[in-house]
Amino acid sequence: MTEAVRSDWDELMLAMDVVDTLRHREAELDRIISEASDDQALVEKVRRIYQAQGIEVSERLVRDAVEARKDERFSYTPPPDGWKRNLAHFWIDRGKWGRRAGLAALVVAIAGGGTWGVSSFRESRELGRQQELVAAARTDFEEEKRRLGNRLSVVERGVQRGLEFGPVTAGAGKALVTESLTAVAEAHTQLQTLLAVRPGDSLTIDQIDDGDNYRWPDSIGRPLTAAAQALERAEQALGRAQTLQELDARFRQLSQRGAQVAGDEPARVAIAQAVNNARGALTTGDAGAAGALQTLAQLVDAVAASYEIRVVSRPGVQSGVWRYPQANSSARNHYIIVEAVDSSGRSLRLPITSEETGQTRVTAMWGLRVPESVYQSVRADKTDDGIIQNALFGRKAAGQLNPEFLVETTGGAITDW
Numbered sequence: 001m002t003e004a005v006r007s008d009w010d011e012l013m014l015a016m017d018v019v020d021t022l023r024h025r026e027a028e029l030d031r032i033i034s035e036a037s038d039d040q041a042l043v044e045k046v047r048r049i050y051q052a053q054g055i056e057v058s059e060r061l062v063r064d065a066v067e068a069r070k071d072e073r074f075s076y077t078p079p080p081d082g083w084k085r086n087l088a089h090f091w092i093d094r095g096k097w098g099r100r101a102g103l104a105a106l107v108v109a110i111a112g113g114g115t116w117g118v119s120s121f122r123e124s125r126e127l128g129r130q131q132e133l134v135a136a137a138r139t140d141f142e143e144e145k146r147r148l149g150n151r152l153s154v155v156e157r158g159v160q161r162g163l164e165f166g167p168v169t170a171g172a173g174k175a176l177v178t179e180s181l182t183a184v185a186e187a188h189t190q191l192q193t194l195l196a197v198r199p200g201d202s203l204t205i206d207q208i209d210d211g212d213n214y215r216w217p218d219s220i221g222r223p224l225t226a227a228a229q230a231l232e233r234a235e236q237a238l239g240r241a242q243t244l245q246e247l248d249a250r251f252r253q254l255s256q257r258g259a260q261v262a263g264d265e266p267a268r269v270a271i272a273q274a275v276n277n278a279r280g281a282l283t284t285g286d287a288g289a290a291g292a293l294q295t296l297a298q299l300v301d302a303v304a305a306s307y308e309i310r311v312v313s314r315p316g317v318q319s320g321v322w323r324y325p326q327a328n329s330s331a332r333n334h335y336i337i338v339e340a341v342d343s344s345g346r347s348l349r350l351p352i353t354s355e356e357t358g359q360t361r362v363t364a365m366w367g368l369r370v371p372e373s374v375y376q377s378v379r380a381d382k383t384d385d386g387i388i389q390n391a392l393f394g395r396k397a398a399g400q401l402n403p404e405f406l407v408e409t410t411g412g413a414i415t416d417w
Contacts, residue, residue, distance in 0.1 A: 141220070145194050148227050152187055155180065155234045163241055169248040172285030176241035183234035190227035194220070240285065247289050251278055254296050261304040263399020270401050274299050298351045298362065302401075307340040307348055309394040309403055311378060312365055319382055320375055321367060321417045326356075334375035335367030335414055338393055355412040368393065369412035 043062045159180055165173035197220065258271035274296040281289035311319055322334045340348040352366040353359070381388050396403035402411070 141197075141224075144224060145191070148187070148191055148194070148224075148231060151231050151235070152184065152191060155184055155187075155231065155238055158238050158242070159184065163245050165245060166248050166252055168251065168279050168282050169244050169285075172283060173241055173244050173248070176237050176244065176285065180234045180237035180241065183230045183237060187227050187230035187234060190223045190230060193223040194227065244282070244285055244289070247282060247293055250293055251282055251296075254278075254293065254300055258296065258300045258303070261300060261399055263303075263397070264401065267303045267399060267401040270299060271296075271303065295351075295360075302350055304398055305340075305342070305348060305350075305396070306398040307342045307396055307403075308392060309338050309368070309396070309405070310341055311388050311391040311393060312337045312339050313382065313388045313391060317365075318417070319388065320378055322375065323356075323414070323417075332372070333412075334370055334372050335417070336370050336375060336378055336393070337365055337417070338368045339365045340396075352413050352415055354415045356414055356416075359415075361415045363415050367414040367417055369410050369414075371408055374407050374409070 043059055046062045047059065159177060163173060163177060255275050258275060259268075262268040262271050274292075278289065278292040278296050280286075281292045313319055318337055320334065320336045322332045325331055325333050340350055342348055347364050349362050349364050350366075351360050351362050354361065355369070378388060378390075381390060393407050393409075394403040394405035405411075
């Protein structure tokens with residue numbers, strides 16, 4: 001580039017700068033124009049602005065710039081709106097729009113990938129849960145086989161140990177042992193089926209619900225259930241047989257003792273009747289055999305006991321009561337409250353049958369029915385000084401069923417008042 005061309009170019013650039021300065025200093029230019037009286041004053045004002053910045057401009061250049069600004073030669077007038085302008089702007093801003101489009105695509109990819117990741121995580125977690133449940137079920141299966149095997153061994157040993165029954169219980173006892181052995185055989189067969197399944201075999205769970213509950217397929221579930229049910233029957237039959245054996249031994253002891261303690265005919269008759277009741281229950285293996293033996297035991301103890309029957313005379317305890325009988329509301333039944341006291345002064349508990357209810361109850365005190373005269377006599381005795389002088393009402397010797405009373409009485413009794 002020649003020096004002349006360079007000089008013209010520099011002047012053009014400087015002129016454009018002056019115009020641009022004038023355009024960006026609209027307020028200051030308006031003030032200068034208002035203060036300047038002519039163009040020469042305006043030119044001088046502009047030159048001083050540039051001189052303050054250390055730039056020397058000629059008067060001609062300033063005049064040309066002022067005229068150019070007036071003519072808007074260096075002003076930019078944007079083209080009108082239209083598709084060409086919009087396309088041009090899009091091309092200019094293609095970098096910005098590209099970044100935005102890339103960011104949107106990245107968000108969509110992340111969202112889609114996140115959804116797939118969550119779904120994959122859930123499926124993986126569910127699979128892991130099922131695998132853990134299958135492993136736990138296999139452990140349970142092996143443990144259940146072990147428990148069933150142990151139970152079977154216990155029942156087999158119980159049966160093999162031998163159960164001894166007397167003539168009374170021989171039939172019922174044999175039937176229970178047979179029932180137990182039959183159930184043992186069935187349980188053994190089912191366990192053989194289960195024992196064929198090894199821990200390493202492929203075991204699958206037929207169903208797993210949301211509560212982590214499961215059940216085995218029928219090929220395994222059925223033998224498990226059948227073995228457990230058979231063992232339950234075997235255990236119950238063996239348990240009843242063992243109980244029957246114990247009751248049979250107790251029956252023989254009580255029968256023998258009853259025969260020994262019975263000292264009078266009423267005692268022998270009562271004990272014989274209780275023995276027959278117990279024998280009948282034991283022969284059939286009746287569930288009421290234990291109750292029948294309990295009644296026999298109480299009777300034998302009562303016959304063997306010796307005691308005195310005395311009127312109860314203690315603070316806070318009634319010594320007599322009266323009742324209207326249900327069959328005759330115009331009459332009164334009178335009772336004196338008594339107790340049985342042995343030779344050591346200990347109060348005994350005896351089986352007493354209530355004439356009102358017909359039920360027998362073991363109790364330490366009961367109401368002995370007496371005539372009204374006896375009732376009034378005891379009442380007067382206690383009212384006199386608070387002490388009953390004639391408290392002895394009867395005695396019972398060992399071997400006797402009933403006591404010998406020293407006062408008039410029907411022998412009737414009540415257990416509640």
